[in-house]
Amino acid sequence: MTRGTTNPNRLRRMDRWIAATHGAELRRAQDPVAVDLGYGAAPWTAVELLGRLRTVAPRARVVGVEIEPERVAAARPYERDGLAFRHGGFEVPVTGRPLLVRAANVLRQYDEDEVAAVWQRLCARLAPAAGGSRGGLLVEGTCDEIGRRHVWVALGPEGPRTVTFATRxxxxxxxxxxxxxxxxxxxxxxxxxxxxxxxxxxxxxxxxxxxxxxxxxxxxxxxxxxxxxxxxxxxxxxxxxxxxxxxxxxxxxxxxxxx
Known part of the structure; x- marks a missing residue:
C-alpha cells in the first residue's frame, strides 16, 4: 500500500495528455473502460479522470482500483454513472480488457528490477491491437505533490512506446x-x-x-x-x-x- 497522497488536480497534466493522444481510441470503442490503478486515500484522481476523458469520449467509464479495502469503502459514496471503485491490484479486476490503465505514483515503492514484470502484467490486461487500433494504453509515471512536474512512460500491448516530460x-x-x-x-x-x-x-x-x-x-x-x-x-x-x-x-x- 502506498501513502495515498491524493491532492485534487494533481494528475491534470497526465490526464490532458491522455485525452489528447488516446481520445480517438476511446471514442471508437463500444465500451471504453479506463482504470485508475492505485488512486490513493481519496477518490479525486478517478473523479477527475472521468471528467477529462468524457470531454473527448462521452461514453468513457472509469474504474478506480485500490489495494486497501478501507479506501475502496471510503470511495464508494462517490460512485455514479460511469464511475465505480474496486478492490484489487495489478490483476486489474475489471471485466474484459480496458483501453486505458493509469498508474501514477504506484511503482515508486518497488525495486527497479520489479518494474519490467509489473509492466508486462499490466500490458497483458490491455485491449489488444485490432482493426487499425493500436490497442490499449498503460500510462505509468511519477509527479510531485501538486502536479507541477511529471514524467511518465506510455506502453501498449507490445510494451513501452514513449517517455513524456511535463512541467509547469x-x-x-x-x-x-x-x-x-x-x-x-x-x-x-x-x-x-x-x-x-x-x-x-x-x-x-x-x-x-x-x-x-x-x-x-x-x-x-x-x-x-x-x-x-x-x-x-x-x-x-x-x-x-x-x-x-x-x-x-x-x-x-x-x-x-x-x-
Missing part, C-alpha cells in the same frame, strides 16, 4: 529539474553513460542556448529548446504539445543501456 514552465529553472520525478524504470539510471542522463544534459544545454527567448516567456524558451533537441533525439510530438510544457521522446532512445 513558470516553476522550472532547468529541464533536468524533472529528473527527481523520473519513473522507477529510469530514476536510478540518471547517471553518466546512461541515455536518460545524456538526454537531460542535452536538454539543459538547449535550454541555456534558448535563453534569449526567455524575454518572450518561458513557453517560447521551452519550444525553442525542444526544436533544437530534435536534431539529436527522436521527439515524437508537435509544438501543440510543447506549448503545454511537454515533450515526448521515443522509449527506445531513453531505455537503459541503449547508448
Amino acid at each position: 514552465l513558470g516553476s522550472l529553472e532547468r529541464p533536468s529539474d524533472l529528473a527527481e520525478r523520473l519513473p522507477k524504470a529510469l530514476i536510478h539510471r540518471n547517471v553518466p553513460g546512461e541515455p536518460v542522463h545524456t538526454f537531460l544534459r542535452d536538454f539543459d544545454r538547449a535550454w541555456a542556448a534558448a535563453a534569449p527567448y526567455a524575454s518572450y516567456g518561458a513557453r517560447q524558451r521551452w519550444i525553442r529548446a525542444v526544436r533544437d533537441l530534435r536534431a539529436d533525439w527522436p521527439v515524437t510530438d508537435s509544438p501543440a504539445r510543447w506549448r503545454q510544457g511537454e515533450v515526448t521522446v521515443a522509449w527506445g532512445a531513453l531505455a537503459p543501456g541503449t547508448r
Whole structure:
C-alpha cells in the first residue's frame, strides 16, 4: 500500500495528455473502460479522470482500483454513472480488457528490477491491437505533490512506446529539474553513460542556448529548446504539445543501456 497522497488536480497534466493522444481510441470503442490503478486515500484522481476523458469520449467509464479495502469503502459514496471503485491490484479486476490503465505514483515503492514484470502484467490486461487500433494504453509515471512536474512512460500491448516530460514552465529553472520525478524504470539510471542522463544534459544545454527567448516567456524558451533537441533525439510530438510544457521522446532512445 502506498501513502495515498491524493491532492485534487494533481494528475491534470497526465490526464490532458491522455485525452489528447488516446481520445480517438476511446471514442471508437463500444465500451471504453479506463482504470485508475492505485488512486490513493481519496477518490479525486478517478473523479477527475472521468471528467477529462468524457470531454473527448462521452461514453468513457472509469474504474478506480485500490489495494486497501478501507479506501475502496471510503470511495464508494462517490460512485455514479460511469464511475465505480474496486478492490484489487495489478490483476486489474475489471471485466474484459480496458483501453486505458493509469498508474501514477504506484511503482515508486518497488525495486527497479520489479518494474519490467509489473509492466508486462499490466500490458497483458490491455485491449489488444485490432482493426487499425493500436490497442490499449498503460500510462505509468511519477509527479510531485501538486502536479507541477511529471514524467511518465506510455506502453501498449507490445510494451513501452514513449517517455513524456511535463512541467509547469513558470516553476522550472532547468529541464533536468524533472529528473527527481523520473519513473522507477529510469530514476536510478540518471547517471553518466546512461541515455536518460545524456538526454537531460542535452536538454539543459538547449535550454541555456534558448535563453534569449526567455524575454518572450518561458513557453517560447521551452519550444525553442525542444526544436533544437530534435536534431539529436527522436521527439515524437508537435509544438501543440510543447506549448503545454511537454515533450515526448521515443522509449527506445531513453531505455537503459541503449547508448
